[in-house]
Amino acid sequence: MSDLIRIVDLEVSAHIGVPDEERATAQKLLISIEISVDSFSHAAATDSITRTVNYYDVAQQVKLFVTEHSRKLLETLAEELAFELLKNNAIKTVTLEIKKFILPDARHVSVKITRPKSH
Numbered sequence: 001m002s003d004l005i006r007i008v009d010l011e012v013s014a015h016i017g018v019p020d021e022e023r024a025t026a027q028k029l030l031i032s033i034e035i036s037v038d039s040f041s042h043a044a045a046t047d048s049i050t051r052t053v054n055y056y057d058v059a060q061q062v063k064l065f066v067t068e069h070s071r072k073l074l075e076t077l078a079e080e081l082a083f084e085l086l087k088n089n090a091i092k093t094v095t096l097e098i099k100k101f102i103l104p105d106a107r108h109v110s111v112k113i114t115r116p117k118s119h
Helices: 020-024 041-046 055-068 074-085
Strands: 003-014 027-037 093-100 109-116
Touching: 003 055, 027 055, 027 074, 055 074, 074 093, 074 109
Parallel strands: none
Antiparallel strands: 003 027, 027 093, 093 109
16 A cells, blocks of 8 residues: 655746757746555554655655756656655655656656656
C-alpha cells in the first residue's frame, strides 16, 4: 500500500534553455510533484508532521534546487530533482511534471518522469 502527497503547479524561476540567450533571463516553470509514501496511518494516529513528508519543506527544497544553477534541458532538471527528492527516506517514489512556457502557439511544453527509490 502507498499513499500520495501532491504539490500541483509550484511556481519557480529557472535559468533554463538550450540557447545561451534563453538561459540569460529567469523564466517561470510550473512543477507538479507526486510523492509516494508507505502510509499516512502513523502520521494520522499521532497527528504529527514528523511522521510524514512535510510538503512545505519539499516545496522550499524544490525552489532552492531549481534556482541553484542553470540547465539546458527540462529532462536534466527533472532527473536531478527526482534524485534529490529521493534522498528523503520517507519517499518511496516521486513523479515530476515540469511545465515550460516557451512555444507561442502552445499552452506549455512539459516533461514528466517517475522514479522509484533505488535500494
